[in-house]
Amino acid sequence: MDTVVGVCYEGGVVIAADQSNGRSILTYQTNLDKIAKLSSHSMMGVSGPNCDLVNFTQYVAKNINLYELSNDGTKLSTKAQANFARGELATALRKGPFQVNVLLAGYDDKTKGSLYHLDYMGAMQKVKYGAQGYAQYFVSSIFDKDCTENMTEEDAVKIVEKCIKEIHTRFLMSQPNFIIKKVDKDGVKVLSFDADPADT
Amino acid sequence: MARRYDSSTTTFSPEGRLHQVEYAIEAINNAGTCVGILAKDGIVMASERRITSGLLAPAKVSEKTYQLCKHAACNVAGLTADANILIDQARLRAGRYQYQYQEPIPVEQLVEYVCNYKQFYTQRGGLRPFGVAFLFAGYDEHHGFQLYQSDPSGNYSGWKATVIGANNQAGKSLLKTEYKTGEEAEESIPDLQEALKLAVKVLNKTMDGTTSAAAAEKMELYTMSMEDGECAHNILNKVEAQKVIDAVEAESASAGDS
Numbered sequence: 001m002d003t004v005v006g007v008c009y010e011g012g013v014v015i016a017a018d019q020s021n022g023r024s025i026l027t028y029q030t031n032l033d034k035i036a037k038l039s040s041h042s043m044m045g046v047s048g049p050n051c052d053l054v055n056f057t058q059y060v061a062k063n064i065n066l067y068e069l070s071n072d073g074t075k076l077s078t079k080a081q082a083n084f085a086r087g088e089l090a091t092a093l094r095k096g097p098f099q100v101n102v103l104l105a106g107y108d109d110k111t112k113g114s115l116y117h118l119d120y121m122g123a124m125q126k127v128k129y130g131a132q133g134y135a136q137y138f139v140s141s142i143f144d145k146d147c148t149e150n151m152t153e154e155d156a157v158k159i160v161e162k163c164i165k166e167i168h169t170r171f172l173m174s175q176p177n178f179i180i181k182k183v184d185k186d187g188v189k190v191l192s193f194d195a196d197p198a199d200t
Numbered sequence: 201m202a203r204r205y206d207s208s209t210t211t212f213s214p215e216g217r218l219h220q221v222e223y224a225i226e227a228i229n230n231a232g233t234c235v236g237i238l239a240k241d242g243i244v245m246a247s248e249r250r251i252t253s254g255l256l257a258p259a260k261v262s263e264k265t266y267q268l269c270k271h272a273a274c275n276v277a278g279l280t281a282d283a284n285i286l287i288d289q290a291r292l293r294a295g296r297y298q299y300q301y302q303e304p305i306p307v308e309q310l311v312e313y314v315c316n317y318k319q320f321y322t323q324r325g326g327l328r329p330f331g332v333a334f335l336f337a338g339y340d341e342h343h344g345f346q347l348y349q350s351d352p353s354g355n356y357s358g359w360k361a362t363v364i365g366a367n368n369q370a371g372k373s374l375l376k377t378e379y380k381t382g383e384e385a386e387e388s389i390p391d392l393q394e395a396l397k398l399a400v401k402v403l404n405k406t407m408d409g410t411t412s413a414a415a416a417e418k419m420e421l422y423t424m425s426m427e428d429g430e431c432a433h434n435i436l437n438k439v440e441a442q443k444v445i446d447a448v449e450a451e452s453a454s455a456g457d458s
Contacts, residue, residue: 071309079301080302
């Protein structure tokens with residue numbers, strides 16, 4: 001039921017996710033942050049049941065942190081992080097799968113911004129833009145029409161906001177709040193949110 | 201008294217030493233010499249082939265140089281049988297890293313892994329330390345070309361140029377005078393060809409008494425360089441090796457110190 005969308009631009013990536021946390025027919029909260037920071041220059045937007053969502057993001061983030069600690073601060077590239085996450089999803093698939101679909105974004109000095117689309121079965125694809133959840137059916141046409149080469153951060157944010165507006169008007173489910181984050185040369189930053197995740 | 205502590209690798213002697221580990225390190229100092237030199241555009245490793253008997257079939261391609269993965273190789277000084285175990289471990293580690301991250305393993309991580317494996321055998325009871333010292337040459341995107349050496353204790357260190365094995369002291373002192381370091385070093389770091397010649401020069405010194413006539417069979421020359429963004433490994437064949445050896449011969453003759 002969750003929505004995660006991501007768009008690459010020249011020098012970074014923007015990811016937006018809805019902030020609803022619910023199960024069955026019940027909404028628990030609407031200020032959840034589903035975009036986890038993995039390292040200084042990477043983040044992961046995750047859709048799925050809250051238990052797997054938290055479990056998986058923490059597991060990946062902590063392992064990436066452990067790698068940096070045990071290797072004198074050597075950083076994993078975004079590609080390596082994505083492949084690591086994919087491997088964990090694929091391994092878990094034959095045991096107790098994580099029911100999560102992921103958009104993983106990062107910034108590297110060499111490759112600049114990059115975005116990876118992963119599903120819970122361990123299929124991975126490097127993409128320029130992508131979405132997880134029912135949102136895919138609504139926003140793919142927007143990406144197709146509006147995404148171009150050499151977009152600026154403003155262009156990318158505008159597209160993401162257009163996606164959110166489309167979901168608000170056409171999607172049956174209630175997803176009142178969205179959080180938008182970006183990653184670029186200066187690291188991960190929150191651009192905006194409709195409800196503060198820090199509120200309890 | 202000290203003999204009591206010889207039999208156990210894992211017990212400190214009263215002077216606070218691990219005799220077996222020290223003996224293993226000492227054993228390396230009698231093994232065939234290996235020279236490693238960092239060049240501007242690659243790495244050179246040269247090693248001594250000890251021909252024990254004329255009846256022995258010579259190595260087909262290499263005897264002392266082993267490729268570990270696409271971007272790393274090593275030279276062995278010491279027990280080849282022990283080395284094979286460690287090389288297997290290194291290749292497995294490199295392969296697993298590539299599988300997990302779809303990226304080549306950083307060279308220092310590979311070296312550290314092998315050294316941790318060696319260290320384990322200096323601490324666990326009933327085990328003998330590996331009688332092997334390595335020179336590792338490798339390339340990664342983090343630090344470019346790198347040269348490391350390791351000893352049986354599990355210590356490792358990075359070098360611009362170094363020697364392990366027999367007469368390594370003499371070899372190192374020659375490198376110290378011939379390989380420029382310090383402020384003006386950036387300019388004068390040798391290229392591959394110069395480094396090859398320097399490596400041969402060092403081997404000539406450590407393998408004293410070797411006449412150049414048979415030298416090509418007694419030296420294994422290896423270069424690592426970048427070609428089209430890929431690491432290129434090259435073991436010089438007899439003709440190529442002889443060419444380098446002759447060039448060194450000619451240079452020293454013209455310098456007048458023959």
